Amino acid sequence: MKNPWTTISTKEVYDNPWIRVAEHQVITPTQSRGIYGTVRFKNRAVAxxxxxxxxxxxxxxxxxxxxDEYSWEIPMGGGPLEEDVLDSAKRELKEExxxxxxxxxxxxxxxTSNSVTDEVGFVFIAEELVPGETEFDPTEDLQVRRLPxxxxxxxxxxxxxxxxxSVAAVLKTAIRLKMS
Structure with a gap:
């Protein structure tokens, strides 16, 4: 399908090693003028x-x-865009x-939120597991639990x-397990 949006101008408003935020002057699909903010990720999510x-x-x-709250999640992290997605997932599983x-x-x-961001995530199932030592990032204070x-x-x-x-991955895995 042809893109119905027209970008008049783009102004970068923020940039750091993980994200870039921009404000766009646009013409919407209904031909009205407006602004649109985007968050561009410099990594892919891997889970x-x-x-x-x-x-x-x-x-x-x-x-x-x-x-501003505690969160339980499946193991996940960021993989550089230039790194193979599976290699990123293997690294994150080992680290966490x-x-x-x-x-x-x-x-x-x-x-993850296609209304304001271009972040894309890839989820893998890992089997034939071998235990080893975690390699947490220096900024991480993680708890790890093994559960049914x-x-x-x-x-x-x-x-x-x-x-x-995590929610999407667990639900899809549950469906996959019941169908096999």
């Missing part, structure tokens, strides 16, 4: 649902500055849980896990 033979998985807890996996499958591609996948699904359904990528 992992690790599953062992007993159908246990790992979740990671941390205090999220932007939300200490796990390495012998089998990887892509579960989904997801846009059914407990994590319950946490999603009861609103204990609210991170969008």
């Amino acid at each position: 992992i649902v690790p599953l062992d033979r007993e159908l246990h998985t790992w979740i990671v807890g941390q205090y999220r500055y932007t939300l 849980t200490g796990l390495t996996a012998g089998k990887w499958s892509e579960l989904m591609k997801i846009h 996948f059914a407990d994590v699904l319950r946490m999603v359904m009861e609103g204990e896990i609210t991170d969008g990528i």
Whole structure:
């Protein structure tokens, strides 16, 4: 489909190592003038649902500055745009849980908030897990829990896990597990 938006001008209003924020003067699809703000990410989101033979998985807890609250999530992080997505996922799984996996499958591609950002996420299922030591980033204070996948699904359904990528990944994994 042809893009119905026309950009008149763009002004960068903020830039750091992770994001770039811009304000755009536009003509909307209905031909009215307006402004549009965008957040461009300099990394891709990568997330992992690790599953062992007993159908246990790992979740990671941390205090999220932007939300001002504690959050339980599946292991995830940012992968540089120039890095292979699967390599980024392998690195994040090792950093946050200490796990390495012998089998990887892509579960989904997801846009996290397509109204204001171009962030794209990739979610993988990791199996044939081997434990090891975590390698947390210096800024991270994480808790890692191994739980039955059914407990994590319950946490999603009861609103204990609210991170969008985690919710989508757990629900899609639950459907996949019931169909196989």
